[in-house]
Amino acid sequence: MKRFGTRSSAGRTIVGTLAIALAAASLSGCGGPASGNPTAREVDVRQFAVGNYPTDPLDVRSTFHHEATTGKAIALARLADxxxxxxxxxxxxxxxxxxxxxxxxxxxxxxxxxxxxxxxxxxxxxxxxxxxxxxxxxxxxxxxxxxxxxxxxxxxxxxxxxxxxxxxxxxxxxxxxxxxxxxxxxxxxxxxxxxxxxxxxxxxxxxxxxxxxxxxxxxxxxxxxxxxxxxxxxxxxxxxxxxxxxxxxxxxxxxxxxxxxxKAPALSPHEIFRLDYDPDGMLRRTLHPKAYYRPHPVSEATHTPRGHLHYADDQATWKQLMDDNGVDRVSTASYGGLLFRARDTEAAAKLWAGIKGTTSDSVEAPANIPDVACSAVPTEETGVLRYAYDPAEGATVYLCSLHYDRYVARVASPQLVDAQQKAAAQYALLANSQFM
Structure with a gap:
């Protein structure tokens, strides 16, 4: 049985994310027309250099089908939490x-x-x-x-x-x-x-x-x-x-x-089979290069902060970062991204700043994209993002972090250009997910 059937794009309107807002204008005493120049409220993500990475949510591109094996993987992620x-x-x-x-x-x-x-x-x-x-x-x-x-x-x-x-x-x-x-x-x-x-x-x-x-x-x-x-x-x-x-x-x-x-009652086989793979809409917002979703308790799953900490080496640092900024869900996608959902936009900005502080050796971020920072780190320091590339122990990996709205994302690659493209695609995906 196939886990996904690819949806046809015929008849589906691609949602652009260039939002234009009129500048506030003063009105005359007699109620004259408003005046002013349009300003961009968001960057046009259609212009980003994303390579071959998708910028539409996975559930727009594919349909999930329940299976016993996929349910078991989701149940394992739930137990880890x-x-x-x-x-x-x-x-x-x-x-x-x-x-x-x-x-x-x-x-x-x-x-x-x-x-x-x-x-x-x-x-x-x-x-x-x-x-x-x-x-x-x-x-x-x-x-x-x-x-x-x-x-x-x-x-x-x-x-x-x-x-x-x-x-x-x-x-x-x-x-x-x-x-x-x-x-x-x-x-x-x-x-x-x-x-x-x-x-x-x-x-x-x-x-x-x-x-x-x-x-x-x-x-x-x-x-x-x-x-x-x-x-x-x-x-x-x-x-x-x-x-x-x-x-x-x-x-x-x-x-x-x-x-x-x-707080985690045992599951029956029927309950395992019917588990929701993305109850909080996190995975649809996480960069996922593949055209289908196959649950995995580590590399393709949604976790609570506790579940994610199982894959962080310095648990004290990451627990503090997530607690301070009200992170309630964390998701990962194989060969894709790692996504945190913070309390609100302000908390996400603080979380992003804190995450940037966990790495040094800054490198060039993708051009013309706000709130993205990249650095070079040893592969051992990428945690669960090792599932986002083919790791080689001791090798240098390029790690990019970004935030959009109440979300903070991380992507990784052994190639800087690839990491930049992933970051651009992840940013565009977060923007597009607001409308799809």
Missing amino acids: SVVVGPDVDPQFNHNALALSMDSLATAKATQVLAGAVQPALESNGMMFGFSAAASTRAMPKSRQRERPGNFNPFDGAQSDTEASVFNVTVLQFPDPQRAQTAAEQMEAADFAVAADQNVRITLDKQPTAKAHWRPGVPSMAATMAYGQYAVNVYVAQPKPDLDGLRGLAEKVFAAQLPLLD
Whole structure:
């Protein structure tokens, strides 16, 4: 089944965005005619150098069709919005360490963050999908070599700073509460059995239904509990093997996570199938070079600010920027743009100024377009925009930021001219979206 059918452009009027406003004129006492010269209220976006990039909203160019696979991707994005980020637990956890989506077609992916021994529990209880996130008090080491010994791999096998405190939260949805409960018990039992002669069972006073264990002398512990149709696993580690400290951190993570799930009730297969792919009209305003939309929990999705923070390295800086300017939605489009919706036009201007302050090394912006700034940055600093081009580690990427009305957008490319064309097209798209 095709996800999109391209609409015919026959009979559709292209909306120009050159708005002409008459200058205010004084009137004579007898009510004479107004006088004055017309002035441009907006630039004429039809004159922008946009290359081959589209400037019409995607829903004008194509029609979305619901499918089970696309619904699952939207459901994963929704779940990411309801999994804690570092600052939700404590401001000191301001470094993102992992964001991983997983679905029922690849339960093995869960073992990239959980113990390999838990996979049978996920399969036998019908795991539907899940999301895992981790945060650290210190930046992750640049080297991201993977090592998966079979026990917990909270950072997808990457090694963290031994002087850091870290946590990982994995939330998995199951078909019903009974299977979620069984899965949680079996997950804990399977992980405990990996080193049964060394592990010790422990309890959490503030989450008495959680099953937990640690290995004396090792500065980490894990706990798992069922919460409705969800199974929630929490892994914590600190520089020293202090059981009280580890227990307290795990309880703090659970306390931040569980209320978020109260606001995101589990979905039935029918509800997953019918999820709205663009309920706030964000994706239609986001630069999307392709002629169709295929949902992806990271590269083609709409998120809350929390969901977006999973893909930002410096979570404290980006959380502050979004909080201060009332950002409520963030969208991304594969090989396209990243779009923020701020409280109002004034807040968007402040957000744009703040985002510009996160980069240096300014380069030439596209000509004759207001409120656009570009800079050269290492590809590692582009975050979710890595999905907007083919990244090469260590390469220079050109990043352009712009604002229009209450929206702030970012685009990226390894080629400056391409980044400028993307920025021009994104600006024109935001203008055109006001009328289409």
